[in-house]
Amino acid sequence: MPTLEKINSNDFINLEDQFGAHNYHPLPVVLSKGDGVYVWDVEGKKYFDFLSAYSAVNQGHCHPKIINALVNQAQKLTLTSRAFYNDQLGPYEKYITSYFGFDKVLPMNTGAEAVETAIKICRKWAYEKKGIPEHQAQIVVCENNFHGRTTTIISFSNDENARKNFGPYTEGFIKIPYDNVALFKEVLEAHKNIAGILVEPIQGEAGVYTPSETYLKEIKELCTDYNVLFIADEIQTGIARTGSLLAVCGQCNCDATCERSESTYAKPDILILGKAISGGVYPVSAVLADNAIMNVIKPGQHGSTFGGNPLAAAVATAALQVVEEEKLAQNARKLGKLFRDKMNEYIQNSTIVQLVRGRGLLNAIVINDTEESSTAWDICMKLAQNGLLAKPTHGNIIRFAPPLVMTEDELLECVSIICKTLAEFER
Known part of the structure; x- marks a missing residue:
């Protein structure tokens, strides 16, 4: 193997x-440094980060307040x-x-763990509070969802x-x-053992699909009408990503009107958070609910060795403070x-891009080609050459989600890079 002084990107790849197990297909860029909205590869090339580690780095890479909290507690x-x-x-x-308006939190580490936790809480509540016969509870989910990759x-x-x-797959x-x-109403009418519905306020991995304005409400x-729990997976959409503290809410720690009005506010019964809750510095996730739901969990019934560790608590506190302090x-x-x-x-004058959609700084463009084509991947490769990192999802969709600390001038520079790159693919 080459010495560390001479090792290059290809060597690391x-x-x-x-x-390593081949469970990912990364862009061939090897990163070694990050600061704010920028990352650098091992050869020293600088890029705008337009993925933010799938919205984990909302506060920017290596935010000094969060890093200081990590170091001091460590x-x-x-x-x-x-x-x-x-x-x-x-x-x-x-x-x-207090920050999110719930009675209790159950701290975990990863997003998938938090989703599993929410499922367990929902089922236990259904048996002990709603009276559904044990092993009969059903949870409604949405097609094209992405909640993790556990069994x-x-x-x-x-x-x-x-x-x-x-x-074999898990039933229920x-x-x-x-x-x-x-x-959803038809399902509630037809099935008497519905315990909850698990929803992404915006389906990020599916291509940043945003629902109709009143859907969540x-x-x-x-x-509420059918005594069923509304479970919101805000692992990717939460922590200010979509222009409000949560994508489900119309009220938050903002001093200006949110995109989602009060008339569309839909407080979840169970809220799932992860990713940017630590600013990308440390694995932290959380499940929040009020006492009537969370109190079904008793000692020994759920947990994690690392869940709620002091390092995570210090980091997450600092990360949430940054969101509020820096608006x-x-x-x-x-x-x-x-x-x-x-x-x-x-x-308006493009043949390669069909549309742009999203909310806040969670957006995507749909490329005018099939999901099986390589066009979106090729565009992302060219974007990287031009100094901006993004990644396709579902073949012909490119997701754009930069750190939320980006300035207007930086955003306009990025738009220029994106448009210049797309122009090279116009037919």
Whole structure:
């Protein structure tokens, strides 16, 4: 193997190819440094990051306040397990529950763990509070969802690549089309053992599909009418990404009107968070609910050695403070509108881009080609050459989600790079 002084991008890629499982297909860019909205590869080339680690780095790479919290706590105490109390978890739990308006939080580490946790809480509530016979609870999910890749979660996925040869699958889920209130009501009428519905406010992995304006509110109202739990997976859309603190809400820590009005506010019964809750610095996730739901969990019934560790608590507290102090929701709202306006101007005379959609700084463009084509991948390769990193999803869709600390000048520079690159692919 080459010495570390001489090792280049291809060498690092070859190391991963030889010694790592082939469960990802990355762009051939090897990153070694990040700061704010920028990342650098091992050869020193600078890029705009327009993926933000799938919206985990909303606060920007290596935000000094979050890094300082990490370093300071790491020098004192990193892990106790939940066999003992620690001096960081309680204050963090008080802070995050107040921040999002819930009675209690169950801290975990990864997004998939948080989804599994929410499913367990929902089922236990159904048996102990709603009176559904044990093992009979059903949870409604939406087609084209993405909630993670554990065995339970892929059991209700439409992605055959994620499902094939991983069965047998977990039962207890009913799939319905996304953004279809009428069908959800039909399911509630036809099945007496519905415990909850698990929804992404915006389907990010499916291509940044945004539902109709009143969809979430109507789902919540039906849940209330039928005594069913509304579970919102805000792992990707939460923490200011979509222009408000949460994509489901019309009220947040903003000093300006949110994109989602009060008339569309739909407070979840169970809220799932991850990714940017730590600013991308450390794996942290959380499930929030009020006492009537969360109190079904008793000692020994769920947990994690690392869940709620003092390092995670310190990091997450700092990361959430940054969102409020730097008004990242407002910035995402303003820059997201600017991005879509500029892209719509380009699309008017484009043959390669069909449309742009999204909310806040979670956006996507749909490429005028089939899902099986390589066009979107080729565009992302060219974008990287031109100094901007993005990644296709579902073949012909490119997702754009930069860190929320981006300035207007930086965004306009990025729009220029994107439009210049797209122009090279016009027919």
